[in-house]
Amino acid sequence: MSSYISPIREPLVTGNKTYHQITEDLASPTEKAPGRAWIIGFILAISALAFGLFCITWTVWHGIGTWNLNRTIGWGWDITNFVWWIGIGHAGTLISAILLLFRQKWRTGVNRAAEAMTIFAVICAALFPGIHVGRAWVVFYFFPYPNTRGPLWPNFNSPLLWDLFAISTYFTVSLLFWYTGLVPDFATVRDRAKGFRKKIYNFLSFGWTGSAKHWQRWEALSLVLAGIATPLVLSVHTIVSFDFATSVIPGWHTTIFPPYFVAGAIFSGFAMVLTLMIVTRKVLNLQDYITFAHIESMNKVILVTGTIVGVAYLTELFIAWYSGYVYEQFAFFNRALGPYWWSYFGMMFCNVITPQFFWFKKIRRSLFWTFLLSIVINIGMWFERFVIIATTLARDYLPSSWSYYSPTWVEMGIFIGTLGLFFTLFLIFTRVAPVVAIAEIKSILKSAGDQYTGPNAHAHDHHNHGHENVMHAVHSTEEKEASVKEAGTILTMEDDLKRLEGIGPKIEMTLKAAGIKTFQQLLGTDVSRLQTILDEGEGNFKGNSPESWPEQAKLAYEGRWDELNDLQDRLDGGKY
């Protein structure tokens, strides 16, 4: 029935949640007035955004000359920031698509926020190519459409145009994926809302009913979108690296760029997810849903991708030396010891050394260290792009053209503005949509909730006879009777016989059909009678022997669960 769950797997939903509590916990942040932390954050973010908008207007009004770019250094902070934001935008799709394909349950706690982060980061990234071309008002010339200029088409052989297609596609697919995942959760919020809010969420939830067929299609859609988003996410940063790798500039013209850009993107993306989620889980009280198990998993991804990035840096250095090509050798010598040596060492320290701290479990599970290192990594990955772009361009083939670049206040202002835009959008998102996917958390509750798995589980299911039914057992007395009155019917009390080893759903149905519905009834039935019931029942139960059932039922009836667990450990499929 269900897949095997290893007993050493940590629970991913803690706090002994019921389905209703999950709804309460995750939907309520959208229903309450924002707290002080949120308001302060929002004011800061929107101020940064306003300053950024001013700087963008300044750039468009006065022209690109307000930036410190020159003939030698044609790409500066603009493209550094572009690549940095695109890299950050990689974690969302990685978490939602690749981890979905690998059936990693911990994705459910963070996928929603990570996908939102992806979309906002791509918006920030797309801004830079849009304005760095200079004449932002004719930026639609990028797109191939039948125009009155010939028609004159863009150059489909150019990596810059591939990049346009890659990023537009990535943005669109991420948005569709994210929104389709949100629809059932918007329906949950809708069904709790009243008045005007209900109208808004009614619109946002697209008329979602929760019909079984819709869920089936929804899952099929998610899986196929994940399947095609996985190569997509790898293609996007591969193509971003082509912007450099297909040129003939020493230091850029390397075949290692695509894999190393992709690893770096995942590395920085996870760092940003952690920076955001460590704050969000605290502010919105989501500690039961974004647990230390989640944080540790993400830190492991950071460790792996960070190490890949480190190996790539060293490989680049080695190949530059080994190639025997003096221009390549000079490019790397210049990176490390030239005028921008500080950014090279910043990059090496932040990206190669700091992630290695995550070899220690204590640090992987420490909020303080994780938060600190995630910020260090974000800074390091920014340096990486700056090193690749500015240091390489500053020293080209002709020493008379050598130059030095530092940004103007306008360039810095635009970067601050994108940070403001990113955080403004994220803060609005936390108020409008459930930050953790409600339906998906519910779907993993029975396999990853702490009452079902891990050291505190009180509903152990060692031998995997389908999922335990504690909710049912716990709630049956009060809840059922209360609701039964309402419905005007009377129900007989039943126990979950599947808790006994050797009894699966089919045998349970057979026993209940024969009138054995409770542990009490079972413990009073002798083995030969049980054997007769099995033989007469529908289905083939030859492999099952009821010899231990009355004894197990006795322990269950008396509530001696620990002894029952011990007994079940000794039993083999319900046989002595």
Next chain:
Amino acid sequence: MAHNKVIYGLYNDEEDLMRAVKVAKDQHLEIMDVYTPFPVHGLDPILGLSESRLHIAGFIYGMLGTLTAFLGMSWIFTKDWPVIFGGKPYWSVPAFIPITFELTVLFASIGMVVTFYVVSGLGPGVVNNYLDPRITDDKFCIAFDEHDLDASSAGSFFKETGASEVHEKSL
């Protein structure tokens, strides 16, 4: 609408729901629909739902994207406005691969998502009849159309299968 009344039962747990659906199938009762707060795995085969064909639609949309991109670029660079870039042939196929791939993904995703909403009757501004607001929270619902099953036999079915509540609603 043809149906006027729906009788539905709510269950507290997906295991109860699955057992009940199985009983209904054994008794050959015509279930109108089943509503759950999250996708319940293993429900589809019991309910007799055939596999979704969305992925086939996705494949067709994807192929459409492949052809659009590849044939479009080929036509532009060989017939409409041939330009030599870097001494390469007009029809430089390897350089077309990235955009062809991106458009394949783009067409497949947009096509599939639109198809999903259209065939499911969902979309912006759609308002459906929602049986019970707790279905998106923690209740699992089986609904019968009264044309297929009268209230008393539905009631006894729900009683027998352990539904926590039974309600009637006019649509």
